[in-house]
Amino acid sequence: MARTLIGLVAALLALSACWAAAPARSVVAPQPGHALPVAVQSTPLGAPMPCSGTFVAHDLDHVTTTPGATARMFEGNGSGVAIDDLDGDRRPEIVLANSYGANTILWNQGGLAFRTERMPQGDSRAVNLVDVDGDGVLDIVFTRRLAAPSYWRNRGAGRFEQELLPNVARPAYAIAWGDLNSDGALDLVAGSYDAELLTMQGNSFLMGSGAGVYLYERHGQSYTARQLARTSQALALALFDLNGDGRRDILVGNDFALPDQAWVNQDGGWVASQPFAATSHSTMSFDVGDTDNDGRLALFATDMKPYDTSAATLATWLPMMNEMRSPPLSGDRQITENVLQVSDGHSFHNQAYARGISATGWSWSGEFGDLDNDGALDLYVANGMIEAELFHYLPQGELIEQNRALHNDGLGRFTPAPDWGLGSTRSGRGMSIADLDGDGDLDIVVNNLRTPAQLFENRLCGGASLEVDLRWPASKNSHALGTTLVLHTSAGDYTREVQASVGYLSGAPARVHVGFPASARLEWLELRWPDGAISAIDAPAPHMLLTVTPT
Numbered sequence: 294m295a296r297t298l299i300g301l302v303a304a305l306l307a308l309s310a311c312w313a314a315a316p317a318r319s320v321v322a323p324q325p326g327h328a329l330p331v332a333v334q335s336t337p338l339g340a341p342m343p344c345s346g347t348f349v350a351h352d353l354d355h356v357t358t359t360p361g362a363t364a365r366m367f368e369g370n371g372s373g374v375a376i377d378d379l380d381g382d383r384r385p386e387i388v389l390a391n392s393y394g395a396n397t398i399l400w401n402q403g404g405l406a407f408r409t410e411r412m413p414q415g416d417s418r419a420v421n422l423v424d425v426d427g428d429g430v431l432d433i434v435f436t437r438r439l440a441a442p443s444y445w446r447n448r449g450a451g452r453f454e455q456e457l458l459p460n461v462a463r464p465a466y467a468i469a470w471g472d473l474n475s476d477g478a479l480d481l482v483a484g485s486y487d488a489e490l491l492t493m494q495g496n497s498f499l500m501g502s503g504a505g506v507y508l509y510e511r512h513g514q515s516y517t518a519r520q521l522a523r524t525s526q527a528l529a530l531a532l533f534d535l536n537g538d539g540r541r542d543i544l545v546g547n548d549f550a551l552p553d554q555a556w557v558n559q560d561g562g563w564v565a566s567q568p569f570a571a572t573s574h575s576t577m578s579f580d581v582g583d584t585d586n587d588g589r590l591a592l593f594a595t596d597m598k599p600y601d602t603s604a605a606t607l608a609t610w611l612p613m614m615n616e617m618r619s620p621p622l623s624g625d626r627q628i629t630e631n632v633l634q635v636s637d638g639h640s641f642h643n644q645a646y647a648r649g650i651s652a653t654g655w656s657w658s659g660e661f662g663d664l665d666n667d668g669a670l671d672l673y674v675a676n677g678m679i680e681a682e683l684f685h686y687l688p689q690g691e692l693i694e695q696n697r698a699l700h701n702d703g704l705g706r707f708t709p710a711p712d713w714g715l716g717s718t719r720s721g722r723g724m725s726i727a728d729l730d731g732d733g734d735l736d737i738v739v740n741n742l743r744t745p746a747q748l749f750e751n752r753l754c755g756g757a758s759l760e761v762d763l764r765w766p767a768s769k770n771s772h773a774l775g776t777t778l779v780l781h782t783s784a785g786d787y788t789r790e791v792q793a794s795v796g797y798l799s800g801a802p803a804r805v806h807v808g809f810p811a812s813a814r815l816e817w818l819e820l821r822w823p824d825g826a827i828s829a830i831d832a833p834a835p836h837m838l839l840t841v842t843p844t
Contacts, residue, residue, distance in 0.1 A: 327825070327826050327827070328826070328827060328828070328829075329820075329822060329826035329827065329828045329843050330828070330843070330844050331820070331828045331830070331841050331842060331843050331844060332841070332842045332843075332844050333830055333833075333839055333840070333841050334839070334840040334841075334842075335833070335834065335837045335838070335839055336383070336837065336838045336839075336840070337836065337837060337838075338728075338731055338732060338733040338758075338760065338836050338837060338838055339730065339731045339732045339733070340732065341732045341733060341734065342730075342732060342750070342752060343752070344752050344753060344754035344755075345752040345754075346712065346713075346752070346753060346754050347712065347713055347714035347752055347753070348713055348714045348715050348736075348737070348749040348750060348751055348752060348753070349714070349749070349750040349752055350714070350717065350747050350748070350749055350750075351405065351747065351748045351749075351750060352745040352746075352747060352748075353387070353389070353399060353407070353738070353745060353746040353747060353748055354397070354399065354407070354409045354745075355389040355391070355397040355399070355409075355740070355745065355746045356391075356394070356741075356743065356744065356745055356746070357371050357372050357389070357390070357391045357392055357393075357394070357722070357740055357741065357742050357743070357746070358391065358392070358393045358394040358743065359392070359393060359679075359742070359743060360393050363681040363689065363690055364679040364680055364681060364690065364742070364743070365680065365681050365682065366489075366492060366680065366682070367438075367486075367488070367489040367492065368392070368393075368680075369678060369679040369680040369742065370392070370418070370489075370722070371392060371657070371720075371722030371723065371740065371741075371742040371798075372389070372390035372391055372392045372417055372418050372419075372420070372722060372723055372740055372798060373390050373418065373419045373420050373658075373722070373723030373725075373740060373796075373797060373798030373799040373800070374387065374388065374389045374390065374420065374723045374724065374725045374738050374739070374740040374746065374799050374800070375387075375388045375420045375421055375422045375433075375725055375799060375800025375801075376388075376422075376725040376726075376727040376729070376738060376800065376801075376802050377422040377431050377727075377800070377802045377803060377804070378431070378802075378804075379398070379400075379422065379430075379431055379433075379447065379451075380400070380449075380450075380451055381430070382401075383731070383762075383838070384401035384402075384403055384729075384731065385401055385727050385728075385729060385802055385804070386398060386399060386400055386401050387399040387401070387407065387725075387729075387738055387748075388420050388422060388433055388800075389420070389723075389738075389740050389746055390415075390417035390418060390419065390420040390435055390723065390740065390798070391415040391416075391417060392415070392416070392417065392418060392438060393415060393416065394415050395411040395412055395413070395414070395415045396411075396412040396414060396415050396417050396420070396435060397409060397410070397411055397412065398410040398412060398433075400451065401729065403730075404730065405729060405730050405748065405750060410451075412445075412453075414435075414443060414455070416437050416438055416439075416440075417435035417436065417437055417438075417443065418435070418436045418437065418438060418466055418467075418486075418798050419435065419436040419465075419466065419467055419468055419723075419794075419798035419799070419800075420433065420434070420435050420436075420723075420798070420799070420800055421433075421434050421468060421469075421470060421793050421794055421800040422434075422793070422800050422802075423470045423479060423772075423774070423793045423800075424479070424769075424770075424771045424772055425444060425446070425458070425479065426446065426769075427478060427479070427768070427769030427770070427771055428447075428771070429764075429766060429771045430447045430449065431447060431772070431803075432444065432445060432446050432447045432453075433445040433447070433453060434458075434468065436465045436466055436467070436468055436483070436798070437464075438489065438493070439464060439489075439490065439493055439494070440464060441458070441461055441462050441463060441464060441465065442458060442461060442465050442468060442481075442483065443455065444456050444457065444458045458481070458509075458516065459514060459515035459516060460509070460515050460516045460517070460518055461481065461483070461509050461516055461518070462518075463483065463485065463504045463505075463507055463518075464485050464490055464504045465483035465484065465485055465504070465507075466484060466485055466486035466489070466527055466528065466798075467483070467484045467486075467527040467528060467529055467530045467545075467546075467794075467798060468481060468482065468483045468484075468530060468794060469481075469482045469530040469531065469532050469543075469793070469794040470482075470532075470774060470793045470794060471532040471541050471774050471775050471792075471793070472770045472774065472775060472823050473508070473510070473532070473540075473541055473543075473558060474510060475540075475823070475824060476511075477768045477769050477770055477824075478511035478512075478769040478770065479511060479769065479770055479774065480508065480509060480510045480511050480516075481508075481509040481511075481516065482506070482507070482508050482509070482530055482532065482543055483506070483507050483509065483530075484505070484506045484507075484525045484527025484530055484545050485504030485505055485506075485525045485527060486525070486526060486527060486528065486548070487504065487505075487524060487525055487526055488526055488548065488549065490504060504525065505520055505521070505522045505523045505524055505525045506520070506521040506522040506525045506527065506543075506545055506554065507519065507520055507521065508521055508543070508563065511769070519563075521543070521554075521556055521563060522545075522554055524551065525545065525547065525551075525554075526547040526548040526549050526551045527545050527546065527547060527548075528546055528547070528548050528575075528576060528577050528578070528797065528798075529545075529546035529576055529577060529578045529579045529594070529796075529797060530543070530544065530545055530546070530579070530794060531543075531544040531546070531579035531580075531581060531592065531794075532544075532775075532792070532794075533579075533581055533590070533592055534590070535555060535557055535566065535568045536557055536568075537636075537638070538558075539825070540558040541558065541775060542555065542556060542557045542558050542566070543555065543556045543558075543563065544579065544592070546573070546576030546577070546578070546579055546594055547575075547576055548575045548576070548577070549575060550574075550622070550625075550627075552572065552625075552626065552627060553569075553572045553573070553576055553594075553627075555567065555568055567626075568634075568640075568641055569626070569632070569634055569641050569643070570626065570641070570642070570643065571626050571627070571628050571632060571643045572594065572626055572627055572628070572632060573594045573595065573596035573627065573628065573629075573630065573631060573632050574596055574627035574628060574629045575596055575597060575629070576594045576595070576596060577594075577595045577596065577597075577656060577657050577658075577797055578594065578595045578656075578657060578658045578659050578660075578796040578797035579592060579593065579594055579795075579796070580592075580593050580659060580660045580661050580795055580796055581593070581661075581790065581792070582661035582670045582789075583670065583787070583788040583789075584633070584635075584648070584661070584669075584670055584701065584705040585635075585704055585705030586668065586669065586703075586705075586785050586786065586787060586788070588779070588786065588788050589635075589636050589638070590636075590788070590790065591633055591634060591635045591636070591644075591705075592632075592633070592634040592641075593631065593632070593633050593634075593645075593650070593659055593661070593672070594631060594632050594633075594634075594659075595631050595653065595656035595657065595658070595659040595674060595797070596628075596629055596630050596631050596632075596656065597629065597654075597655045597656065598629060598630040598631070598651065598652040598653070598654070599652060599654065600652050600653050600654045600676075600694075600697060609684075609687060609692055609693075610692075612686050613683055613684060613692075630645065630646075630651045630652055631645045631650055631651050631652065631653060631656065631659070632645050632651075633645040633648060633650060635705075644705075647706075648705055648706050648707055649699065649706055649707040649708060650672060650699060650707050653674040653676065653697045653699075654674070654676035654677075654694040654695070654697060655676055655677060655678040655692055655694060656674045656675070656676055656697075657674075657675045657676070657677075657721060657722045657723070657724075657796075657797045658674070658675045658721065658722065658723055658724035658739075658795075658796035658797035658798075658799055659672060659673070659674040659675075659796060659797075660672070660673055660674075660724055660725075660726055660795055660796045660799075662726040662735045662737075662806070663735065663756075663758075663806065663807070663808030664698070664700075664713070664734075664735055664737075664751065664753060665700070665753045665755065665756055665808070666733070666734055666753070666755065666756025666757055666758050666808035666809070666811075667703065667755070667756050667808060667809075667810060668703070668756075668782075668784060668785060668787055668808055668809045668810055668813070669701035669702070669703045669705075670701055671698070671699060671700050671701050671707075671710070672697075672698075672699040672701070672707055673696065673697070673698050673699075673715060673724065673726070673737060674696060674697040674699075675696050675721025675722060675723075675724050675739050675797070676694040676695060676696050676697060676720075676721060677691070677692060677693060677694045677718065677719070677720030677721060677742075678691070678692040678694075678720070679691045679692070679720055679742060679743065691720065693718050693720070694718065695716035695717065695718055696715055696716060696717045696718075696721055696739070697709065697715075697716075698710045698711070698713045698715040698716070700713075713753065714749075715737070715749060717739065717741075717747060717749075719739075719741040719742075719744040719745075719747065720741055720742045720743065720744065721739040721740070721741050721742075722739075722740050722741065722742055722797060722798070723739070723740040723796065723797055723798045723799040724737065724738065724739045724740070724796050724797070724799055725737075725738050725795065725796070725799050725800060725801060725802070726738075726801075727801075727802040727804070727806075728760060728804070728806055729748065729750075730750070731838075732751075733757070733758045733760070733836050734751040734753065734756075734758065734808075735751055735806055735808075736748060736749060736750055736751050737749040737751075740799075755811065756808050756809070756810060756811055757808070757809055757810070757811045757813070757835045757836060758806055758807060758808045758809065758835070758836065759780060759806075759807050759809075759815065759818070759833055759835060759836070759837060759839065760804055760805065760806050760807070760837070760838045760839070761778060761804065761805045761807070761818070761838075761839045761841060762803065762804045762805075762838060762839070762840045762841070763776055763791060763803065763805075763820070763841050763842075764840065764841065764842040765822075765842070765843060766842065767843065768824075770823060772791070772803040773791055773803075773822060773823060774791050774792060774793050774803070774823070775790075775791060775792075775823040776790070776791045776820060776821060776822050776823055777789070777790050777791075777820075777821040778790070778791070778805055778807070778818065778819070778820055778821075779818070779819040779821070780807045780809065780815065780818050780819075780833075781815075781816045781817050781818070781819065782809050782813040782814060782815050782816055783813050783814040783816065784809060784810050784812070784813035784814075785813075787807050787808075787809060789805045789806075789807055790805075791803055791805060804838075809835075815832060815833050815834070815835060816831075816832065817829055817830060817831050817832065817833075818830040818833050818839070820841065822843075826843075828841070828843070
């Protein structure tokens with residue numbers, strides 16, 4: 294992100310087109326409305342730990358490393374983390390990617406104790422835990438700095454074997470998974486980070502066929518590759534319904550001056566779209582959530598903007614900002630701050646400033662989760678940057694910032710929550726939020742750069758929750774990615790979604806957590822499956838894990 298890099302990126306952008314037409318294809322639209330009966334297994338969640346009104350930080354046995362004593366250029370970008378149950382014991386594991394050292398699996402032994410396994414490979418950026426082959430168990434997929442994604446097939450008994458993703462051969466930085474053509478199998482969307490490829494490969498990258506944005510549709514045992522764009526600076530990807538037709542569309546968050554890219558899922562192909570009046574300039578992560586409980590999902594994107602204007606904060610930012618300043622391009626929709634795209638049912642409007650989340654620092658992963666179990670999605674953002682040239686005036690080239698925890702007031706407005714004890718200054722990058730100890734509240738894992746990863750154990754007080762684990766054995770999409778859940782209660786309705794990719798280079802658990810006020814009466818749980826079917830579960834009990842399987 295230094296000045297020399299900006300020139301290289303500009304040269305690259307001048308040599309290639311931003312958009313490429315997508316080939317026509319057949320699309321099977323979901324058939325809404327048909328009822329799908331389900332079997333429900335209810336398991337009580339564990340007893341909560343004594344509450345203290347704060348989170349408790351624990352170091353994890355993993356450090357994402359850089360190759361030297363100082364981080365230069367993209368060495369400061371770090372890597373992601375994913376959480377989910379890899380061995381079927383209902384205790385989610387933690388998988389941490391490492392950009393230069395070995396990747397790590399932390400096997401959950403219960404009680405927040407973990408057994409460390411170093412994987413035989415590193416050189417990784419993103420990590421997702423998904424059932425690639427549709428056999429019912431979760432596999433591991435990493436993206437790598439200069440190569441195609443690395444696929445580790447789950448063979449059971451804690452054993453993984455590296456295999457190829459057939460016909461997935463292009464370099465990828467960010468990835469996302471979903472059944473995008475409604476055939477029951479998971480498709481892959483991948484975006485390259487051309488700035489790093491250009492820096493590392495030089496002329497061989499410029500003279501080659503490049504990378505860009507690809508849709509890999511699963512057909513049998515292989516994938517059909519469709520290039521959506523020749524150029525990409527993708528730090529984030531989201532599969533998000535942009536036009537309200539019930540189908541997931543593709544959204545790419547780009548670094549630098551390349552605008553974010555979007556394609557709408559329409560019969561016969563993918564159509565490039567510009568759904569937003571304003572977007573982040575250097576988009577670093579995406580997450581989606583119903584922030585005001587109106588039933589509509591909003592999209593949050595992080596960027597870089599100081600979270601306060603104190604003299605101490607501005608002293609660390611202004612020299613860099615003055616050196617990087619460039620005049621805006623005519624007609625550019627990009628703004629250098631976070632955005633929250635909120636739909637009114639017809640169009641999207643950026644409400645990040647109005648809702649108090651436009652400026653959170655040099656922000657990497659920003660993710661939603663009901664951290665205090667009151668029914669409203671809160672927000673946590675991992676911050677910091679290390680780069681020797683960009684911050685040459687700071688010790689070790691490091692911008693030290695606190696991570697930001699922001700509490701949702703229930704109406705979609707956010708205020709800082711410093712009392713929660715989440716203000717780590719360890720230069721966070723990837724993040725995943727899940728209930729790691731099975732007690733009904735959400736814990737947080739952050740993959741820091743050059744310092745141990747951290748687990749933040751939730752010891753907040755109050756509220757209640759329900760957790761839902763979907764199984765779909767009749768489908769290759771065995772964990773029902775793309776399902777929407779709506780919990781109807783006496784205190785209101787709470788909408789959540791099953792997704793595999795979240796934030797910056799990270800993976801979300803398929804198990805869905807829904808918090809609500811302790812006084813709320815649970816009326817029914819509505820499931821809207823990816824094929825359009827609808828299931829209903831009457832009067833679920835609180836503080837339960839529901840394992841739901843179509844019958």
